Amino acid sequence: MLSGGRLVDGTGAGARLADVLVSGGRVTAIEPPGPPRPGWTTLPVAGLVVAPGFIDVHSHADASPFLAADDVSKLSQGVTTEVVGNCGFSLAPRAPGGGSWERQFQARLFPETRWSGHSFEALQGAADRRGYVTNMAPLVGHGALRAAVLGEHHRAPSPAELRAMRQLLAESLTAGAFGLSSGLIYPPSMFGAPDELQALCAVLPPRAVYATHMRDEGRGVLDAIREALAVARAAGCELEISHHKVSGRHNWGRSRETLAELARGRDEGVRVDQDAYPYCASSTMLSVLLPPEWMRGDEGAIRARLRDPVAVAELETHIGDDRDRWESHVRACGWDGIRIAATPSHGWEGRSLAEVAAELAVSPTAALAQVLAEEGLRVQAILWSMDEDDVLRVLADRHTMIGSDGLPVGFGGRPHPRLWGTFPRVLSHYVRERRLLSMEAAVHKMTGLPARKFGLTGRGVVAVGAVADLTVFAPDTVRDRADFDDGTRPPEGIRWVLLAGAVALRDGVPVPGRMGQRLRPDWAGAGPVPAQDAAGP
Numbered sequence: 001m002l003s004g005g006r007l008v009d010g011t012g013a014g015a016r017l018a019d020v021l022v023s024g025g026r027v028t029a030i031e032p033p034g035p036p037r038p039g040w041t042t043l044p045v046a047g048l049v050v051a052p053g054f055i056d057v058h059s060h061a062d063a064s065p066f067l068a069a070d071d072v073s074k075l076s077q078g079v080t081t082e083v084v085g086n087c088g089f090s091l092a093p094r095a096p097g098g099g100s101w102e103r104q105f106q107a108r109l110f111p112e113t114r115w116s117g118h119s120f121e122a123l124q125g126a127a128d129r130r131g132y133v134t135n136m137a138p139l140v141g142h143g144a145l146r147a148a149v150l151g152e153h154h155r156a157p158s159p160a161e162l163r164a165m166r167q168l169l170a171e172s173l174t175a176g177a178f179g180l181s182s183g184l185i186y187p188p189s190m191f192g193a194p195d196e197l198q199a200l201c202a203v204l205p206p207r208a209v210y211a212t213h214m215r216d217e218g219r220g221v222l223d224a225i226r227e228a229l230a231v232a233r234a235a236g237c238e239l240e241i242s243h244h245k246v247s248g249r250h251n252w253g254r255s256r257e258t259l260a261e262l263a264r265g266r267d268e269g270v271r272v273d274q275d276a277y278p279y280c281a282s283s284t285m286l287s288v289l290l291p292p293e294w295m296r297g298d299e300g301a302i303r304a305r306l307r308d309p310v311a312v313a314e315l316e317t318h319i320g321d322d323r324d325r326w327e328s329h330v331r332a333c334g335w336d337g338i339r340i341a342a343t344p345s346h347g348w349e350g351r352s353l354a355e356v357a358a359e360l361a362v363s364p365t366a367a368l369a370q371v372l373a374e375e376g377l378r379v380q381a382i383l384w385s386m387d388e389d390d391v392l393r394v395l396a397d398r399h400t401m402i403g404s405d406g407l408p409v410g411f412g413g414r415p416h417p418r419l420w421g422t423f424p425r426v427l428s429h430y431v432r433e434r435r436l437l438s439m440e441a442a443v444h445k446m447t448g449l450p451a452r453k454f455g456l457t458g459r460g461v462v463a464v465g466a467v468a469d470l471t472v473f474a475p476d477t478v479r480d481r482a483d484f485d486d487g488t489r490p491p492e493g494i495r496w497v498l499l500a501g502a503v504a505l506r507d508g509v510p511v512p513g514r515m516g517q518r519l520r521p522d523w524a525g526a527g528p529v530p531a532q533d534a535a536g537p
Contacts, residue, residue: 004033005045005472010052010447010461012440020050022468025500030464045472048495049439052447052460053080053469054423057275058211058242058403060084062091062138063113063410065130065514071409072510074134076490077423078471079404080499081519083454085139086242086405087213088183091115092123093140093148093168101152104299105143105187108285108378111410118148120172124518131514135469135499137454138518139211140172142182142200143189154191154296162199169203178454178521179209179238184224185288187295190215194227201235207455207523211240217247218332221254222261229265229272238453239265241274243405244394245282245386248332252387255394262399273453275403276394278425280386281484283341283407283416286379289329289368291318299377306373316365332385335364339484340371342380342413349413350485380407382416382484395426396436401450402426415487421480424491428479439475455521472496 007018007030021029021040036042056074059082064071074082084090089109094102096118106113115126120140127136145165150157157165169180180200183189201210210232214224225241232239241262246254265272287295287302294305294315305311319330329338336354343349348356348371357367372379394400406419418425423446430436437445451460458467471494478493490508497505499515 001037001040001042002045002050002470002472003036003042005048005050006475007462008049008051008440008443009463010443010451012444012448014440015049018050020462020470022470022498022501025468027462027464027466027468030462043496045496047474048472049475050462051078051443051471051473052462052466053471053497053499054078054402054446055081055083055450055456055460056404056422057083057240057401057450057454058086058277058405060086060089060109060406060408061136062089063110063408065127065132066113066115067111067410070133070510070512070514072133073406073409073420074404075497075505075510076420076494078473078494078497079134079423080469080471080497080516081135081137081456081459083137083139083178083403083450085141085177086181086211088141088143088181088186088189090120090139090141090144090181092118092120093144093172094118095148095151101298102147105147108287110408119175120168120177121175124176128518132516132518133514134516136516136518137178137456137521138176139179139181139209140169140177141189142180142192142197143186145169145200146188146192150188152298154188156193157196162196166200166203169200173203173205173208176518176520176524179204179211181211181213181242183213184215185213186285187292190292190295194231197231198234201231201237204235204237205523206236207238208521209238209240209454210235211242213242217245218251219248221246221251221258225258225261225265229270232272233265233268233270239270239272240453241272243282243403244274244276244400246390247282247329247385249387250331252390255390259393259397273399273401273449274394274397275401276391277403277405277418277422278391278395278430279416279418280388280391281382281384281416282386283380283382283405283418285377286340286368286381287372287377289338290315290372302377303373306369312366312369315369316363319365329383329385333383337384339382340379341382341415342411343371343375344378345375346413347375380411380413380415392434392436395430400445401453402446414485417480417482417484417487419482420488420490421482424478424494425480427473427475432475455523456519457522468498468501470496470498
């Protein structure tokens with residue numbers, strides 16, 4: 001029994017004082033505050049907010065079950081469910097035996113992960129046996145589908161190869177995937193044309209989600225939105241725009257246009273929402289600064305280019321040519337706005353590419369090439385490219401959910417603070433300090449809205465019969481403590497977290513053990529559209 005708290009139930013309705021009774025892993029009653037019930041364990045929460053457990057709709061914690069240590073980065077923020085497999089990256093499916101290119105590709109994002117088999121079903125079974133700190137709702141990555149069928153060949157699939165990709169997607173959906181994700185700035189997903197994406201999305205059941213890291217978040221952002229809307233419209237599936245932003249000073253203010261374009265899509269019948277994180281800096285692999293043609297081939301071929309002085313000189317000219325779309329990261333941030341966050345050797349961490357270039361006495365482009373080559377492309381970076389006014393506008397939109405987009409733990413270094421700070425930062429900075437959102441609206445963005453989007457019936461709300469995934473926090477003191485110098489400091493003010501009624505965080509301290517579970521979407525009984533019957537070749 002949670003006694004005397006201020007209930008914010010996840011629906012967007014106003015807060016109210018209430019006692020919440022939990023039994024058998026579910027909420028059994030919600031009553032006006034009263035004396036403790038005889039025979040019930042009572043958790044006094046007067047002065048605290050009782051909310052549904054937060055849902056991180058954009059996580060990259062796919063490998064967390066396979067880590068030796070428990071990944072409590074999200075649990076410490078009040079998160080009880082993570083949607084993984086985003087940006088086209090998932091650990092499965094993979095080619096039988098696992099090709100070397102596939103392993104190299106995954107190593108750029110995920111720590112080493114060992115599991116037997118190659119199917120999405122085998123991966124989920126292996127993760128189930130390891131256990132989950134939070135609940136997991138997995139997507140299957142377009143990049144993984146491409147790598148499993150095409151390997152290192154960055155071309156359009158043949159009709160037979162496309163059928164094979166769709167069959168793998170159908171099998172993954174049957175095994176419990178919540179939908180498909182794409183990462184259209186990353187190889188190999190970047191080489192997938194709109195018709196390929198449409199043919200794959202045609203396999204999705206209508207309520208499954210297509211979550212896309214769009215092809216461009218800079219000057220071509222409107223065209224990228226239109227592409228995503230066209231794919232979802234043709235397939236009839238749910239659409240989520242991942243970590244919606246507009247990048248680069250020359251694009252600041254264009255969130256007015258992008259949100260209007262998404263509204264037009266909804267008016268035309270596309271079920272589209274977006275997620276966002278509450279920071280003006282992004283984080284990704286440093287290799288995104290390289291043009292697409294540099295990303296062809298295996299790791300050895302790419303590193304050879306990076307070590308070739310003639311090729312690097314051509315790259316320098318290419319980066320200076322602002323007619324190309326891919327270079328938007330450099331234009332958006334400047335070399336001093338691109339900071340190295342993590343490398344295998346832990347060299348260069350915390351320094352900008354401008355600082356690295358000065359230390360090496362080379363150009364920033366040459367510094368980029370040297371760091372990538374020396375570190376085997378496995379370099380994570382933080383990029384300052386966004387304007388606070390655009391962040392405010394996107395966060396305030398009623399169709400925006402909250403996602404951390406935190407890169408996987410296990411690399412060390414100086415990660416982006418969103419990995420440990422996203423949800424408390426919304427509650428402290430954008431609710432309490434900036435008053436951009438009411439508490440009720442913010443909690444809805446973290447709970448009820450994503451639960452509806454992803455088919456998580458019985459979660460995302462505090463209601464009689466709902467699963468007792470609950471977060472209790474102090475509204476006046478909750479805050480993020482992670483920053484860009486130390487991105488791993490846990491937040492303050494998240495007092496209690498319950499997973500299906502079991503205490504997983506007590507007085508702000510994680511309880512040992514893995515109490516989460518892998519979830520299935522509420523439409524899972526309908527199954528995917530048979531791949532051979534889906535629209536397309």
